[in-house]
Amino acid sequence: MSRLDIFTKNKATSIEEELTRGVVRDWANDIVIPMRRQYDEDWKDHKIIEPAFKALMVDLNFQMALFPEEFGGLGSGESDNLATQSCWMFEELARADSGMAVAYGVCTWPIVMIAVKPHINKRLCAEFAPMFLNEDRPVFSALTMTEPQGGSDIENLDLLHGRTIKTTATLDGDEWVINGHKLWPSNTGGLADLMGVVCTTKPGSDDEKDMAFIFVPADTPGVTQGKPYEKTGMATDKNSDVWFENVRVPSWYRAHGPGLDAQYFREVVTLGMLSASFATGVMMNVYEILYDFCSEKTLNNKPLKEHDAIAAELAEIVAGIEASRAAVYRVAEILDRPDLYGPRWSPEIGARARLMKMFVSDRSLKDCEKAMEILAAYGADRQWDIEKHWRDLKIIQLWEGGKQLCQMEGARYFFDCKTL
Ligand SMILES: Cc1cc2nc3c(=O)[nH]c(=O)nc-3n(C[C@H](O)[C@H](O)[C@H](O)COP(=O)(O)OP(=O)(O)OC[C@H]3O[C@@H](n4cnc5c(N)ncnc54)[C@H](O)[C@@H]3O)c2cc1C
Known part of the structure; x- marks a missing residue:
């Protein structure tokens, strides 16, 4: 039983979700989390980072995820829940290291153009799938x-x-x-x-x-x-x-x-907003760290979490995680059900996805800052990994046009703006 099950496991959890999370969580616990503090210094050479990618992308075969089965892939691009299953995976990756979630997510990102229904380009899948299939090294x-x-x-x-x-x-x-x-x-x-x-x-x-x-x-x-x-x-x-x-x-x-090309590129950009699930994955690890810290550390002979002021802040942080995860999976559902909500490349879905990403990144960043305050000096200590997550959450906010483009596209759709 993992502490994370409080967020991810209940009677409605599918076997598919349990399996995906289980495999990635084991990889994270065994390979990434013990090493992640050293990754910062390996930014140029990727000497210690590369084996972790190999374990994920080659040994677990995730680099073939999107390609149709007829080309040797796992066929996720043809599934009815691509967005949702991507979020399961991204949360588990980012809980360990959100940079790995980015790197893995971007490996599949351009492939969306040609390997996701209803616009699979079989000729290009046949051309490029072998690049990924016939290698025993991670292919990016x-x-x-x-x-x-x-x-x-x-x-x-x-x-x-x-x-x-x-x-x-x-x-x-x-x-x-x-x-x-x-x-x-x-x-x-x-x-x-x-x-x-x-x-x-x-x-x-x-x-x-x-x-x-x-x-x-x-x-x-x-x-x-x-x-x-x-x-x-x-x-x-x-x-x-x-x-x-x-x-x-x-x-x-x-x-x-x-x-x-422009139409499906819009879809690619909108799917990129699911990078909000990197932030929820990060916050799930922040929760694990906080749980241990506030249970073990005492103040006036009582565990930290038993003090009203601290418990109140902890409640705010889990409220952020709960609300953010609800928002992420709501947008994933919208993306997975074009029959109900319309095509993934519509401006409406783009706006909703951008607002969700803006909300989740903002809130997670603020909550991580609260976690740092609770850990006090330990919050700034690399040993505890909170400062790593705080740095990474800021980066999640910046890509794909940053907060401002999210604001503009959200306002444009919801207020029918004429000049934005
Ligand atoms: C870790 C990381 C990974 C990345 N990965 C990729 C990748 O895989 N592929 C890729 O092509 N790029 C990638 N990027 C680049 C990223 O997507 C861009 O940096 C981002 O889109 C912003 O572009 P810019 O930096 O050129 O800023 P600019 O576009 O010049 O924006 C400058 C400022 O203006 C704001 N702004 C934007 N639009 C408006 C508006 N309409 N009104 C008012 N203000 C606005 C922006 O939010 C920003 O604050 C990555 C960046 C990072 C940090």
Whole structure:
């Protein structure tokens, strides 16, 4: 019986959920949690981080999760609960190390474009699945969208429709020629094997038919990954610049074609909001740490948790976890039931998912700060891991356009704004 079962186990819990959580929780307890304090120093080389990825992605076969079974995958992209099962997995990963949740999540992220129903591109699945299947090392994908002039604008499709994208794709015979400069994609810094590149076929155009999503194997001539950035946390997620200089790929490496690339890219962005489940996973570990600390530490001969002022703060923290998890799984359900709520790429679902991510990241960050206060000096002590989680939660708030784009897209939909 794990302390976490208080959140994750009841009579309604499916066997599928129990199995997924069980496998990832064992991996986390045995391999990641004992080592995670050393990961910060391994940000550049990933010498001790890499074996943990191998155990997850190769030994447990999770790098094949999304691909259809006919291509050797686990078929999650064809399941009816992709969003929900992703959140189970992300929570368990992030409880141990949220950088690993990012790295793993982004491995599957560009693959969503081609391996998730109702828009499976079988030709591209057949082309790329063997890259992941035939390896006994972790194989990483990257989704390259952010550019030096601003990442948020590229994701702000309903306002800008791809107008600010500077990375170009030009058709030359039966090949795309790609030129551009991307920043920050997870799993770069030399790690990525396959990239999904967000680009434009007509710079400055706000016709979404000109936005293209093209797959580029990272060893294609003209692709350069820079050195990994040194961040405040999440060392297990490597990020760097990526340059594309006259990179040539076959024309059919474009995911779906004019109009549909932009449509399914919206879905990819919205699914990215499920990264809120990284925050709930982190907070589940904060709960475990708090439970032990407040039960063992005494003040005036009584356990800390038996003091009114502390118990009140503990209640606030679990209220945050409970409400955040309810919000995450509500949006996951919406994403899993297009028959009830409409397509995952609609502006409505995008807005709801963004508001959920904004709420959950804000609240988790505040609650983690409260946990640090309760631990007092131990809160700043790396031994206790709370400060690691606090640093990581701040990062979760920043990606995909940060808090502000969540606010703008939420206000735009709910208040029918005309200029945002
Ligand atoms: C750990 C990590 C992982 C990442 N992974 C990836 C990845 O896998 N792929 C990838 O392409 N990128 C990735 N990014 C980049 C990230 O998505 C961008 O940093 C983010 O979208 C913001 O873009 P920007 O940094 O260019 O800031 P800008 O877009 O320049 O934004 C600057 C500020 O303006 C605010 N803002 C945005 N829109 C509006 C608006 N409409 N009105 C008012 N203010 C606004 C922003 O919130 C921000 O505060 C990652 C970043 C981090 C930290």
